[in-house]
Amino acid sequence: MATREGIYVGGKDIIERYVGTRLVWSKWVYVGYYQNLRTPYDSQGYLIFDSISSSGFNDKYLDESRVKDVKVRIQHRNDTFTTVYAKYARLYDRNTGQDNYRRGKLLYISFKDDNQKQVFKSNFANGDSLFFYFK
Secondary structure: OOOOOOEEEOOEEEOEEEEOOEEEEEOOEEEEEEOOOOOOEEEOOEEEEEEEOOOOOOHHHOOHHHOOOEEEEEEOOOOOEEEEEEOEEEEEEOOOHHHOOOOOEEEEEEOOOHHHHHHHHHHOOOOOEEEEEEO
């Protein structure tokens, strides 16, 4: 079976292809990146990156129920890449609510299991950048 990079109809990029109600093909969609991150900390099942300076992910992917899988490409400082997988990633703005005395954003990454989290932690180093693709 051949792999397919994309489906285009009338110049429009098709993200998912169904036959009846059955999903037969879906595409990884690039949703954002964060550069020069510091080492994350573990809290309540999440890895959390502090003081993120970015606007966040594509609005279409704010609802976790719409995301089936997350591919994270770690760009190391020596310009090599490692690909790892996660369950979901979201950005939290601390400028609202009880934490509004602190500025910046937090990047939360959840994983399907502890093994995925350990693979991520063993491949991430202080100063690396993350590129996110959702499916």
